[in-house]
Amino acid sequence: MRIEMLGQPQLAQERRTPTILAVDDEGAILDLCSRALKDYTVLKALDGQQALELLSQQPVDLILTDVMMPVVNGLELLEQVKENDPDQLVVIMTGFGEKEIILRALKAKADDFIHKPLNLAQLKATVIKALEKKRLRQEVLQLKQLDRLKTDFLGLISHKLRTPTTSLSLFMQNLTSGVIDLEDPGFASALQAMQQESDYLAKLIQDLLFYSEVILQDEQLNLARHDIKTLASLTLAEKRGDADLKKIKLRNQMTGDWPVLQIDKDRLHFVLGALLDNAIKFTAPGGHVILAGSVSADSVTISIRDNGPGIAEEELSKVFEKFYQIDPTHAGQIRGFGLGLFYARKFIGDHHGRIVMDSTLGKGTTVTISLPRPETAPSS
Numbered sequence: 001m002r003i004e005m006l007g008q009p010q011l012a013q014e015r016r017t018p019t020i021l022a023v024d025d026e027g028a029i030l031d032l033c034s035r036a037l038k039d040y041t042v043l044k045a046l047d048g049q050q051a052l053e054l055l056s057q058q059p060v061d062l063i064l065t066d067v068m069m070p071v072v073n074g075l076e077l078l079e080q081v082k083e084n085d086p087d088q089l090v091v092i093m094t095g096f097g098e099k100e101i102i103l104r105a106l107k108a109k110a111d112d113f114i115h116k117p118l119n120l121a122q123l124k125a126t127v128i129k130a131l132e133k134k135r136l137r138q139e140v141l142q143l144k145q146l147d148r149l150k151t152d153f154l155g156l157i158s159h160k161l162r163t164p165t166t167s168l169s170l171f172m173q174n175l176t177s178g179v180i181d182l183e184d185p186g187f188a189s190a191l192q193a194m195q196q197e198s199d200y201l202a203k204l205i206q207d208l209l210f211y212s213e214v215i216l217q218d219e220q221l222n223l224a225r226h227d228i229k230t231l232a233s234l235t236l237a238e239k240r241g242d243a244d245l246k247k248i249k250l251r252n253q254m255t256g257d258w259p260v261l262q263i264d265k266d267r268l269h270f271v272l273g274a275l276l277d278n279a280i281k282f283t284a285p286g287g288h289v290i291l292a293g294s295v296s297a298d299s300v301t302i303s304i305r306d307n308g309p310g311i312a313e314e315e316l317s318k319v320f321e322k323f324y325q326i327d328p329t330h331a332g333q334i335r336g337f338g339l340g341l342f343y344a345r346k347f348i349g350d351h352h353g354r355i356v357m358d359s360t361l362g363k364g365t366t367v368t369i370s371l372p373r374p375e376t377a378p379s380s
Helices: 027-036 048-057 074-084 099-107 120-177 186-215 228-238 240-245 265-282 340-350
Strands: 002-005 019-023 041-045 062-066 089-094 112-115 223-227 249-252 260-264 288-295 299-306 354-360 364-372
Touching: 019 027, 019 048, 027 041, 027 120, 041 048, 048 062, 048 074, 062 074, 062 120, 074 089, 074 099, 089 120, 112 120, 120 186, 223 228, 223 265, 228 240, 228 249, 228 260, 228 265, 228 288, 228 299, 240 249, 240 265, 260 265, 265 288, 265 299, 265 340, 265 364, 340 354, 340 364
Parallel strands: 019 041, 019 062, 062 089, 089 112, 249 288
Antiparallel strands: 002 354, 223 260, 288 299, 299 364, 354 364
């Protein structure tokens, strides 16, 4: 079973020119709209059907539509547009003042009205007001989403930190109170277990700092030229301690010459580390994890392959969701925040790349990331 997650490219930071779709069966009105709205990109349609066809090909920021048109009239266009996208801005242009038309348009959630004959100053003012209203609405939505993310994340943190801190605290209490016999043969293994809990807690804190500083603040890519092969090999070497504890063999099969890429080193390091962590975590003792890759004319490919238990088809489509964690034993004790794959997908998308996961139950999982070569890489 394979799941492919296309890139989610980082949004351009510069303000782009809004696109207005003017819909009217009178060419003179369309020309008038183009002249009045020369600061915008203006698309034209002679009826609602043409408008719907244009909308299926590209998004627009605002629709200006007449009411009385052949094929699909303005009210029908409004209703279909709002049904498909309730947030799409639609301003009705009409020379009719009948209450029935106004009420039907309001019921269909028209965003504003302009009466014919068109007043150019009013047209421009209405467009500016509608676009500003949409911008403010999007900002409020983003703030609500960020607030919800922070709330969910804080709840997750308290849950994930509780187990290691409780274990360490209990161990220290027993040690200081004399309950633990230092001569007991089991003391060494208990001490080793506490060392593992301490290491895990340190990793959680490190991840927490990364998420709070880079993710929650939504920092921009810090692009620079780096040797991706060296970065991948170093990341693999960092995981050898965790792999040795489980007697898992790590193999590096990245050979040959690799090009230097324009990448955000920290984010790519995070991606590779998250993928290796998952492979090690879900592979049984005695298994293996292989790091491999290839170079083509337009891209480089890195794969991380394990011979673990694999992932069931019904779960494979969910693994890139925020906070989702596979729990084979259903014990609710899976370690980590459940954000590794979610942000791995995002960071690869920020680099205009893609990530693909193949998995077969009982045979293992392979995650492959592809990044564009320098000539097609994103610019800083």
